[in-house]
Amino acid sequence: MKTFKNENGYALLMVLMLILLFTVLGMGLMAMNMNSATQFNTKEEQVKSRHLAEMGVLHYKTEVESIVKNPSIKNSLSCSDFPEVLNEIIESNVSEYTVRLQTDSVCDATDKQMIIKIISEGKAVDESKAKEIEATILISNRSQNENDGETGDDSTALGNVPQKPPYPEEDWVRKSAVTDLDDINSANPSKVIYGITNQNPFIADGFVEVLGAVDVNKKSDWTFKNDLLVAGSFATSTAGKNVSTINIDEDFYIGGALHIKNHTIVNVGSDFIVMGDVDFGTKAIFNISGNALFDWKVSNVEPHADITIQNNAYFKNPLGTVKNNANFCVKGTAFLWKGNKWEPYLSTDDGYEGFNESCLGTSINNPGEKEWEVLPGLNAIYK
Template sequence: MSRNNEQGMALALVLMVIAIISLLSLSVIGMTVHNAKQFDTTESNIQTLDLAEMGFTYYETSFQDFYKRKMEEINVNIQNNMISDFESGELKDVTVYEEIVATKLLEAVNVFHEQLSFSTNNGNADSLLLAKPIGMDSSFQLAFPHIPSNIVCTTCNQVEDTPGEHIEVTLQSTGMTEGTKSRTVRASFSLNIGPITIETDGSGNPNEVGDYGIHIIKPTNLSTCSEDDVREFGRKSCSFEGPVEINNINRVNIEDASIVVSGSLTTNQPLNNGIENSTIFVTGDGSFNSPINGIDASNLYIGGTANFQNLNQGVNGSTLIIEENSYFNAPINGIDHSKFLIGGSATFENINQGINNSLLIIEENATFSANGGTISGMENTTIHVLGNANFNNRKFNKVRNARICVRGQVTELPKDADYVYSPSLGTDETTFNDVCALPESSSGTISEEDISFDWSFDTANVEYEYQIDE
């Protein structure tokens, strides 16, 4: 009895050990299978991720070669366009040409995608796809899910503080193995264009206006002015987009500033500190309805008509170019070592300190001493009037080594005004052409070597954005 019990307990123990070993074996086998699956998944993720990054590298390398060739072609094309426009007198601001370059490049990118055999995705013209097999069971797939937002010029048609243009290209690349396993990365790179620069000997600057040797260069590459800058007009260099009207400013101080106004400029309060060492470039009319306390060592360009109420400290060492009519309705306290080019007619009332060491060219008619005003002398100065001139029977006081040349009719000239030369007064053509020869223009030329702009293919900040595909 005792022996049989012992045999039964031994058998039960053996069976229990076998059961435990079997359970452990199954557990080990399960863990092994699980680990194998995990290893396979990890290996697959690594492979598909490598393939996705390989796709981006493939596109980047191909595009970089294309970009260099295309930009060299665009460079020649834009140089020829600018030279042609310059020779026809229609040269535009460089920002216009920078946008043309960006537009041409965007068009060229579409051609590049056709060359790489990109095709529309499911008939959607805004979505492009390219599949590239790598070996037997592997491939990468390049995609632009939405072209308008994937390839975009972020600076075109905008006023930017930084010159040139900037294009962002965002690409999606998916790596695939065994036809079903995949990983996707998304990344962007930048195309930087410009700014276009023109380097000349000073006689062919496209931003230079004027003629007869009288020129003002339009300031470029300025930051855009804000509304606050209107209230502090002249405190800094900037460009106003649209008309500017100056009212109720505590103190207007225009010194060492370059200001562009794309529109008209109206000042309704005195410029107590005048304009000093500055360039003011106004594309529209200029209405200075309150006194200006002098224009000193400065350039003032008005693209329309100009109306000056009073120039208290006169104009000294400065250049004024006014494209249309000009009205100096109150005293100018002297014009000294300055140049005026007026594209329309000009009216002067009083010039209290006279005109000295200066050149004035008026392309249409001139009226001197209007409303009973006087001009207190003229020395080492020439005034050219290409139209008619009316002197209102008022003589210039103390004229020395100076002349007024009038191509058209002279009226109301006082007696003994021998400083006025005009065919209408009997000056013969030879004498008039000799004494009254106009300064030569210096419009200059530009060539391919004068026009340049840089471009770069910037991948320095490329960062992959990883997506896990279901």
């Protein structure tokens, strides 16, 4: 048998196979590069849109601060001073970012505070890559906080220690307490057995006393236009982007513990009293326009939490752990219960290092004038 060893054309076949192999690999690499470039461009557009949205929030807050600092209108400042600024931002930055209100009204306002909720949208070449940020701007009247009604020899130095507001029995319709917050319209003022509601947003016009505990669900928006008294604990279940906002225009009293989870916003228009343990979650915002009494202990303040007390703060126990990047600001005087009486909180006392020292003693008490201030923190929510 003969064996044929003719290999003519074998080299050409190998070359063609190698060309085909490298062509396939090259096309694969090219497709991967094109896909990576597309993903990079998409990410770049999204990042740019987010930065533009942040610029819109900061721009509007800067404009609000300039209005608030205007000495010619500080005694007559109202929500009507802000829409024109908002319109100017919308008209002059259509190609980059737009700013609009979250609600139909410009802001919620009392003599003690104003709350403005905005949405800033950063625009991209591809509209599907646009990003939105929701933000809350808080404005407090620092002149509405100081001492009145305190008696005793030490009243000038001690200030006005907040007390639990009495239930207005003279206005109480003699009925059994209503079941939950949804039923409070049947009685004003109202005694409520369970602190729950199916309404969102929820608004209560009159005095409300909850006979049990209150647990605030995620993404809740509650407003109490008078005093709120809670016999038990008060807690929020907010986390991440599921922000809850609780506004109490007058006094806020809690008979039990206070547990504020991440990103929750609480605004108290007058005095605040809590009888149990307190902890504040990451990026929680808690603003008190009057005095504050912590009858047990502030155990923990997580990073980036912002606690602002416009007037005096009274601590039955030393301030607990205030973690890095958290702000615990007392703009009046801080007092600590020592020797069965209130004494100034001194730098040598336990827990003093948790205070923001630059805030202490900066409260303004001038009853003849209003002194509005834009509070720190925006509680930005990225969409």
